Amino acid sequence: MQNTRFKTISKFFLVGLFVLISTGLKSQILEPVKWKFSVKELANDEAELIFTANVDDTWHIYSQTLPPTAFEMPTVFEFDKSDKYKRLGKVSEPTGKTYYDEDADAEIRIHEKTVVFKQKIKKLSKDNFTITGLVDAQACQDGKCVPVKEDFSFSLSGAEAEVSAEEIAMIEEQEEAEEQEDSEADLISAEDDFVIDASNPADSDSLWGFFILAFVLGLAAILTPCVFPMIPMTVTFFMKSGKRGKFNAMMYGLSIIAIYVLFGSVLAVVFGEDFGNWISTHWIPNVLFFLIFIFFAAAFFGYFELKMPSWLVNKSVANEDRGGIIGSIFMALTLVLVSFSCTGPIVGTIVVASAGGQVLKPIIGMLGFSLAFALPFTLFALFPGWLQKMPKSGGWLNTVKVFLGFIELAFALKFLNVPDQTYGWGILDREVYLSFWIVIFILLGLYLIGKIRFPHDSESPHIKSFPRLSLAIISFAFAVYMIPGLWGAPLKALSGWLPPMDTQDFDITNIVREHSGEKTVNICDEPRWADRGLKIPHGIKGYFDLDQAKACAKELNKPVFIDFTGHGCTNCREMESSVWSRPEALNLLENEFVVVALYVDNKNIQLPEDEWYTNEKGRLIKMLGDKNSDIQISQFNQNAQPYYVIIDADGNMMNTPQFYNLNPSVFINFLKEGLENFNKKYR
Structure with a gap:
């Protein structure tokens, strides 16, 4: 009896152990995304296919379109061929969230929790039919990624009315036009482009970071020869206006902000989301931005001057005499126009940086820049005693301008690097890119210690200021840090800015290992x-x-x-x-x-x-x-x-x-x- 009971218990134990082991093994297969598929019937024999992804907490999936530099895999909807229906447009998706990927040097769009994708179709068959296909995606959590593949099937009732040959031809023509548009866009998953369903808020973190960057650039613009000397002159003018001087100064500052924000709003309308995707993926805008940055750098070096048309400046100056609020507005406009030769490249940098991002980015960028730019004019008018502590204008202002020119020159290469890697041109291999940067920062160091002069520089200065000496040391040190990279050193601090290691033609570590017998x-x-x-x-x-x-x-x-x-x-x-x-x-x-x-x-x-x-x-x-x-x-x-x-x-x-x-x-x-x-x- 005891023997039988022992055998029974043993069997239950073994079965339980087998279940536990099987469950444990199965649990090793991660399934962070669960899919649901449904159909919404529409008028005119149309229907909407709804793909609902329920993503586990802390996990995310990626948008259907990613920048060409991204390592991540986009979400792709593959539809099996059928003559029973036609797709109307592209698969739509929510706005989702974006984050900056240093390796890709681009904004990456992701989706979390519940995500709804939609595809409209036109029924062509009067018989009931089924739409099948595959969703191919990638889910990630803190850098750990798993492939997500799910077969889908939608059962639909047949069309109520016959679809004319003309209507079918029109739909096919539209499909061909969309395919042509996708191929020209040359994206990672061109044939699966998408439509944004703008129902979710944009990622606020990246906008805050961009606002701070624009604010810092606004402060830098103040320290240029076209702007800094105008501060005491403008403040003195408001002080002579008596009691209304401080009010007019406030209006002057607000007008500067309003002018730049208005400019940013116009850019937001022009750019939009679709333009932003094109900007970040296509070779044409990236090469154009490369040339623009070279152009701005040359302007900062003093080889030519950026100027607004004289008739526009004169017209603005003529309206300053109206006084009061109107006069303050036109004074602000005059400042914006007159200072363009110095601020133009900086504003252009912000415009270029905002072009490939969210719709609000140009507005946020111009707000940050103008806030910093208007701040000293307003503060010095409210507290005129601070004018006594201002440093005097001099050659150091042109030094700031030239310094910014070198930075523009270095950044220009980043834009050329994007299409070079995407399209495999082979222009900027890693060591070529590093060579340019090393030379740029050595020249910057030589300029800061007075060994190089540009057109608007006075006599070669003695290094009397500690900040100038510090910047020269930093510039030379940065160049020295990059030199080992020419022979294959990883330079991890710059990994997000440099071309990938596999573009390095000369890697001394590998060569030594191969010839020493260690490899x-x-x-x-x-x-x-x-x-x-x-x-x-x-x-x-x-x-x-x-x-x-x-x-x-x-x-x-x-x-x-x-x-x-x-x-x-x-x-x-x-x-x-x-x-x-x-x-x-x-x-x-x-x-x-x-x-x-x-x-x-x-x-x-x-x-x-x-x-x-x-x-x-x-x-x-x-x-x-x-x-x-x-x-x-x-x-x-x-x-x-x-x-x-x-x-x-x-x-x-x-x-x-x-x-x-x-x-x-x-x-x-x-x-x-x-x-x-x-x-x-x-x-």
Whole structure:
């Protein structure tokens, strides 16, 4: 009896243990996004397909269109072909939130919590039909990302009326026009462009940061030769007006702000959201901005002067005599026009910076700039005693102007870098970019110590001011800091500003390792897909196909290091730059393992048709990224990246796989343990 009871309890225990283990294994597959699909019937045989994504807390998905420099993967809606309906326009989405990505040097739009995408369609069939397809997205949480794929299906009733051939032709013509527009836009996912549903507020953090930047630039504009000398003259004029002087000075300051904010409002209307997307992605505006910044820099150096038309200035001056509020307004307008030769490049910088962002950005930028610009005129009129403490005008004002010219010159390269990387022109490789910056900041240092003069400079100054000496030291030090980057030093402080390391033609670290015998090339044949832009960091030689890597590992009798990674995986890049780069880790990866990088989010490489297959979920796998993602899920029961696995040539794991962990010792011990277990088994 006791024996039977023991067997029964044992069975229950084993079943329970199996359930717990199965649940634990299943829970390793992260599913942070749940999708719901519904249909809303509209008039005229139209319908609206509604895609509702419920995103877990702390997670987010990305917009359908991202800047070309972004590593993240956009949300894509793939519709199966059908003659039963036609899509009307593009998939719409909420405004979402934006944040600044330093690596991409651009604003990235994301969606959190509940997100609703909509697609209007026109029914063409009188019979009931079904619309099917796939949502392909990426969900991320603090740099950890997982692919999100969901098949969708919508059941619709047939059209009530026959659709004329003319109407079908009109819809098809509209579709062709949209496809042409998308291809010209040349975005990451051009054929899946989208419409913004402006129902959510813009990200206030980036606007505050932009406001502060514009405010600082407004203060810088005051310290230019066209503006600074006008402060005491303007304040003295208001002081002579008696009791109304302070009131008129207040109106003068408010008028300056109003003029610039009005200018910003006009820009906001002109730019809009769609223009902002075009600005941040297309080569034409970026090359144009590069040339504009060069033009502004030349103006600051004094090679020519930016001036408003004289008739416009004269007309404004003539209206100053009206006095009172009207006179103050025209005095403010005169200041804006007369100071344009100095403030124009600064205002232009703010305009360019705001062009690729949110609609409010030009208004916020002009508000910040004008507030700082108007502040001294108003404050000195209210407190005239402060005038006695003002520094006198002199050559130092032109120094400020030239200093800003060098900064404009350095920033100009950033705009050229965007299309250069996106379109693969190869003009600004990393060392070329660094060479320009090094020369620019050395010249700035030489200027500050008086070794170089520009057209509006007086005699070469002695370095009597400590701020001038400090700026010269900082400029030279910055140039010296960048010099090792010419030979492949990572320069982590500038990683968000420089072209990627894989554009570096001369990396002395790799060259030394290759010629000193420290580096072993653990490849047996030409890596498959290497000619399609896939790379392994730090010049490590390896594969991008698991079967090819396992075959080589068998030939060399070495373990395989699998790197499940992604183009849009921020934590992957952080691991590679902070942990893989350690000499001991790099030595192990290069000499002891056959390395294979499996990009799970690659959308550009299609497998040969004879390699297509249907996975366990019944989904046809024909893209390299989908295959790699399926390998990670089906063989290792994981879908998050980075994920590191050490196996033998037969696919047996040598130790416990590793996730994201910035402790170098943990990663190095993981490599050593896997290697040691392999050696015990096979050597």
